[in-house]
Amino acid sequence: MNLKLKVWRQRGSGDRGRLVEYEAKNISPDVSFLEMLDIVNEELTRKNVEPVAFDHDCREGICGTCSLMVNGIAHGPRRATTACQLHLRHFKDGDTITIEPWHAKAFPVIKDLVVDRSAFDRIVQAGGFISVNTGGVPEANTIPVPKRTADRAMDAAACIGCGACVASCKNASAMLFVAAKVSHLALLPQGQAEKKERVQKMVAQMDKEGFGACTNQYECEAVCPKEISVSFIAKMNREYLKSSI
Amino acid sequence: MCFERLKSTVGRKAVMAVSGLILLLFVAGHMIGNLQVFLGQEALNSYADHLQSLPVLLWPVRLFLLLVLLLHMAVSISLAWENKTARPVPYAYQDTVQAGYVSRTMVVSGVVIFTFIVYHLLHFTFGTTHPQYFHLTDSKGRHDVYSMVILSFRDLWVSGSYVAAMAVLCAHLSHGIQSLFQSLGFNNEKSRPFFEKLAIAASIMIFIGNSFIPFAVLMGFLKLPSGVI
Amino acid sequence: MTLDAKIPSGPIESKWDKHRFEMKLVNPANKRQFSVIVVGTGLAGASAAAALAELGYDVKTFCFQDSPRRAHSIAAQGGINAAKNYPNDGDSIERLFYDTLKGGDFRAREANVYRLAQVSNQIIDQCVAQGVPFAREYGGTLTNRSFGGAQVSRTFYARGQTGQQLLLGAYQALSRQIGLGTVKAYPRTEMLDLVLIEGHAKGIVVRDLVTGKISSHAADAVVLATGGYANVFYLSTNAAGCNVTAAYRAYKKGALFANPCFTQIHPTCIPVTGDHQSKLTLMSESLRNDGRLWTPKKKQDKRPSHEIAEEERDYFLERKYPAFGNLAPRDIASRAAKQICDEGRGVGESGRGVYLDFADAIRRLGKKEIADRYGNLFQMYERITAENPYEVPMRIYPALHYTMGGLWVDYNLMTNVPGLHVIGEANFSDHGANRLGASALMQGLADGYFILPYTIGHYFASNPKTQVSGESPEFKRSEEDARARIQTILSIKGKRTVKSFHQELGHVLWECCGMARNAAGLKKALGEIPRIREEFWKNLNVLGDREALNPALEQAGRVGDFLEFAELLCQDALHREESCGGHFREEYQTPDGEALRNDEKFCYVAAWEYQGVGKPAALHKEALEFQSVKLTQRSYK
Numbered sequence A: 001m002n003l004k005l006k007v008w009r010q011r012g013s014g015d016r017g018r019l020v021e022y023e024a025k026n027i028s029p030d031v032s033f034l035e036m037l038d039i040v041n042e043e044l045t046r047k048n049v050e051p052v053a054f055d056h057d058c059r060e061g062i063c064g065t066c067s068l069m070v071n072g073i074a075h076g077p078r079r080a081t082t083a084c085q086l087h088l089r090h091f092k093d094g095d096t097i098t099i100e101p102w103h104a105k106a107f108p109v110i111k112d113l114v115v116d117r118s119a120f121d122r123i124v125q126a127g128g129f130i131s132v133n134t135g136g137v138p139e140a141n142t143i144p145v146p147k148r149t150a151d152r153a154m155d156a157a158a159c160i161g162c163g164a165c166v167a168s169c170k171n172a173s174a175m176l177f178v179a180a181k182v183s184h185l186a187l188l189p190q191g192q193a194e195k196k197e198r199v200q201k202m203v204a205q206m207d208k209e210g211f212g213a214c215t216n217q218y219e220c221e222a223v224c225p226k227e228i229s230v231s232f233i234a235k236m237n238r239e240y241l242k243s244s245i
Numbered sequence B: 001m002c003f004e005r006l007k008s009t010v011g012r013k014a015v016m017a018v019s020g021l022i023l024l025l026f027v028a029g030h031m032i033g034n035l036q037v038f039l040g041q042e043a044l045n046s047y048a049d050h051l052q053s054l055p056v057l058l059w060p061v062r063l064f065l066l067l068v069l070l071l072h073m074a075v076s077i078s079l080a081w082e083n084k085t086a087r088p089v090p091y092a093y094q095d096t097v098q099a100g101y102v103s104r105t106m107v108v109s110g111v112v113i114f115t116f117i118v119y120h121l122l123h124f125t126f127g128t129t130h131p132q133y134f135h136l137t138d139s140k141g142r143h144d145v146y147s148m149v150i151l152s153f154r155d156l157w158v159s160g161s162y163v164a165a166m167a168v169l170c171a172h173l174s175h176g177i178q179s180l181f182q183s184l185g186f187n188n189e190k191s192r193p194f195f196e197k198l199a200i201a202a203s204i205m206i207f208i209g210n211s212f213i214p215f216a217v218l219m220g221f222l223k224l225p226s227g228v229i
Numbered sequence C: 001m002t003l004d005a006k007i008p009s010g011p012i013e014s015k016w017d018k019h020r021f022e023m024k025l026v027n028p029a030n031k032r033q034f035s036v037i038v039v040g041t042g043l044a045g046a047s048a049a050a051a052l053a054e055l056g057y058d059v060k061t062f063c064f065q066d067s068p069r070r071a072h073s074i075a076a077q078g079g080i081n082a083a084k085n086y087p088n089d090g091d092s093i094e095r096l097f098y099d100t101l102k103g104g105d106f107r108a109r110e111a112n113v114y115r116l117a118q119v120s121n122q123i124i125d126q127c128v129a130q131g132v133p134f135a136r137e138y139g140g141t142l143t144n145r146s147f148g149g150a151q152v153s154r155t156f157y158a159r160g161q162t163g164q165q166l167l168l169g170a171y172q173a174l175s176r177q178i179g180l181g182t183v184k185a186y187p188r189t190e191m192l193d194l195v196l197i198e199g200h201a202k203g204i205v206v207r208d209l210v211t212g213k214i215s216s217h218a219a220d221a222v223v224l225a226t227g228g229y230a231n232v233f234y235l236s237t238n239a240a241g242c243n244v245t246a247a248y249r250a251y252k253k254g255a256l257f258a259n260p261c262f263t264q265i266h267p268t269c270i271p272v273t274g275d276h277q278s279k280l281t282l283m284s285e286s287l288r289n290d291g292r293l294w295t296p297k298k299k300q301d302k303r304p305s306h307e308i309a310e311e312e313r314d315y316f317l318e319r320k321y322p323a324f325g326n327l328a329p330r331d332i333a334s335r336a337a338k339q340i341c342d343e344g345r346g347v348g349e350s351g352r353g354v355y356l357d358f359a360d361a362i363r364r365l366g367k368k369e370i371a372d373r374y375g376n377l378f379q380m381y382e383r384i385t386a387e388n389p390y391e392v393p394m395r396i397y398p399a400l401h402y403t404m405g406g407l408w409v410d411y412n413l414m415t416n417v418p419g420l421h422v423i424g425e426a427n428f429s430d431h432g433a434n435r436l437g438a439s440a441l442m443q444g445l446a447d448g449y450f451i452l453p454y455t456i457g458h459y460f461a462s463n464p465k466t467q468v469s470g471e472s473p474e475f476k477r478s479e480e481d482a483r484a485r486i487q488t489i490l491s492i493k494g495k496r497t498v499k500s501f502h503q504e505l506g507h508v509l510w511e512c513c514g515m516a517r518n519a520a521g522l523k524k525a526l527g528e529i530p531r532i533r534e535e536f537w538k539n540l541n542v543l544g545d546r547e548a549l550n551p552a553l554e555q556a557g558r559v560g561d562f563l564e565f566a567e568l569l570c571q572d573a574l575h576r577e578e579s580c581g582g583h584f585r586e587e588y589q590t591p592d593g594e595a596l597r598n599d600e601k602f603c604y605v606a607a608w609e610y611q612g613v614g615k616p617a618a619l620h621k622e623a624l625e626f627q628s629v630k631l632t633q634r635s636y637k
Helices: A033-044 A118-126 A147-157 A166-167 A177-186 A193-208 A219-223 A231-245 B009-039 B040-050 B056-085 B106-125 B144-152 B156-183 B191-219 C013-021 C043-055 C093-104 C110-130 C161-180 C245-252 C283-288 C317-319 C330-342 C361-363 C367-386 C440-462 C474-492 C498-513 C519-540 C551-575
Strands: A001-007 A018-024 A096-098 A109-111 C035-039 C058-062 C153-156 C183-186 C191-197 C201-209 C215-218 C221-224 C263-269 C290-297 C354-357 C393-403 C420-422 C604-609 C618-623
Touching: A018 A033, A033 A147, A033 C290, A118 A177, A118 C161, A147 A177, A147 C161, A166 A177, A166 A219, A166 C330, A177 A193, A177 A219, A177 A231, A193 A231, A193 B009, A219 B106, A231 B156, B009 B040, B009 B156, B009 B191, B009 C093, B040 B056, B040 B144, B056 B106, B056 C393, B106 B144, B106 B156, B144 B156, B144 C183, B156 C153, B191 C043, C013 C110, C043 C093, C043 C161, C043 C440, C058 C191, C058 C201, C093 C110, C161 C183, C161 C290, C161 C367, C161 C440, C161 C498, C191 C245, C191 C474, C201 C474, C215 C474, C221 C245, C221 C440, C245 C317, C245 C420, C245 C551, C263 C283, C263 C330, C290 C330, C317 C330, C330 C354, C330 C393, C330 C519, C361 C440, C367 C498, C367 C618, C420 C440, C474 C519, C474 C551, C498 C551, C519 C551, C551 C604
Parallel strands: A001 A096, C035 C058, C035 C221, C058 C183, C221 C420
Antiparallel strands: A001 A018, C191 C201, C201 C215, C263 C393, C290 C354, C354 C393, C604 C618
């Protein structure tokens, strides 16, 4: 199949980006979206045009590195799918596809489609953990966790930190990401001791990084490749308000 | 509760929710009060007179509501501003998967509602816009609210603007009500669909309840008492 | 050079305890004066960095990813082994030890494996305390599942995302230390060289991948936790960025590389569909708990699976290995699948595939239960192939997945270069010639949380503290070399892309040094590789700047190292004239096609010493002595 691509090119964070048109020709529909970009890059290199920089690593939807806005939707049109697992069979021959990086003040563009998501790391560093030193822990089965609670914690913990929630949010809010971590740890008995400080610190850091606020439109949930529920945002709000009283 | 905490995005959303809830309760109470128009002139005028006769209560409540409204607006403006600056470079290709039109235009609907409130106050509270209907009195010498309402709403433009404003309010509330459950942390997977339906039902009820008055006037269901022009 | 593995004396069960007592300690107050560089932030690196920082050491971490959380450990699906014996099915430290050693075809160091089994239980305790949401029973206790190569259920798991959850646990522990200021993290930073001062590893030279700046970092010890080298084959289940560069640079600086030919082919991966393919996707081995492998009995049977009646199907693992059935170890299962496809009984368009069928399990347990166990894997399969595995059987084929070989380390996880420690997949020590499922996570965390933090202290306490600075001439020389190499890459301006060379190399290796190897093929590969390398340095085209983010430049550096390393891999494979585990030499097999080990001649670790580009490496042998087990032919029948 043949596709027309409009790709965001930006030399660096100080530069103004713009869309540049490229063609992707004779591509098999079984190719993944990133493999299509590989093919385009091979072709560009052959023409001595610098290839498009984009982030990717595991290419199986778990590392959370890939971060493409495909036709205005984070990770593209397929639900619960990262860009690396999106295959061209979901597009039509002759389609025009606009590819942009995540745009958010807290995620400055490094180059082309690559953005800096270290804000997420700093939020976790602020409190997204259980303070337990190596070794000094009880035997695993001394902390029973009801199956339902463990499953629910796992639902939240499945977040891959890709940033699609921020990218798609009309306010570039990081609430879903933060809420997933807060909820994961707040649900488990192990996480109770620091529950209050954790949510306070993580929310404070989130605000400091320049993410927007949640306006409960749930666009994040719709694009989340791991289908993290916005109920966790409600849970985080609850935890936050409880901890503030 | 620590004031600092309320300044965070999550805290301010809670402020939005609580202030919105207070305003919602007022809107609902106000609507129920107004619906007494269907009980006739005596009922409505005596209700209005009753309210006016308690200035010690009336003015603090008015002041409180004004402050809540201003807080609701101020916080929303601060959040909206931050939300806008959180994405300095917009997407060239914009698309939306789930977020509804209403939820994305809360600021616009809010501004419309505020404008309406100003007009509504000038109309019925201060009597600025239709002074000719404002000084009527009923047989007991009370301010004749009943006649004022009916005379005003006989004007298609006035009725139309009220109904339009109620439609905007309805839209605003349909997102606002369900949103407050989320912002205050009451939502979970099971309750969310319920709150979403509740929000829509409540906002439609408010729309119908309030719009029914001008509608009834125009349709002639509500008639002037004898003795008034 | 004589290789001293420094294995403590005494009975195997008390070696580690004895050693812990005998090792020298660093006074708590002095720990902060010792700095440690940890390269790589996967399970091993992140856990080590966190544990070392908790102890008080001054730690720096480096990773090429944009965040430590994205290291490829995250992709491990199935689970982590431990000898808890929660299911009461007869497990014990001895049994985990024996299974792992036997699974590795008796080519691992016995004492290391025993220690691994000993600390396995602590890992589970640690992870649970960190909040890892392991699967639970309704009563709230932890649940287990079975895995290949074991007849007990000892695998702990968090849906099909165990690696992710364990890595996030370690990442959170690391993040806590970064927040406390005890660890300084350098993401998007790639190690380009190891720096030795007076024979000790004292730092590294790195490139900031965003700015292109090359800089030096000095420390009192260097820890490599840089993963495996499966990407030398181009197509593997590893992440695109996985590379051998850090380990290979250390090798070039004198560290020995052990058993590079021990590579693992994972039986259950999604088959290759075409040239465009950039990676292979693993389907967790846990699927073999409930899925049954089969192919048609008839050759070239192109009928769709549902038209093939039960009696026309060959459930080949159940037929060949009745005791273990579909849970035969990876190397065995992979080879069986290959043989079937070689016979012309493979399925799918290419004929390189076998069915993994869940129909029976769905009938027995219901679709919901299967979705509970493997939902995300089924979804992943559906994403890639557009086929619904609830309705049609999966098609799978073996693919490169893990590398047991790695830098040689002693019992203290230190290489022959003093101060250079290697942990996780990057070292060679625990898995022998084949790794059992759910053991990689165990080893990474064992090394990082519970072994290295003790042994590195011993190194510090036993060696005089020296002042090191990144300004010293050794560092400056390495920086210059790194800059010169980058300049060379950018100035070739040839005609071919990095990817084309990588693909070409991968093709040669898969053909000649893949699932089955023979002397003729390996010799052919040893002829091809230098030719590809030569062309690489003449005809490569890398565009863009050196002082900016430049993914092609990064990849060129890595492929450049693969092109040298591949020769070492083939050399090792050629020299090891036996079949064992993942290393199957066609010349050495039993009449029924099983691996034929040669314990007389090859019961040793082959540790290779660098001699120069294109020159054969020098072999050093560490004899493997088994005190507590008897070497047997591995049988899973």
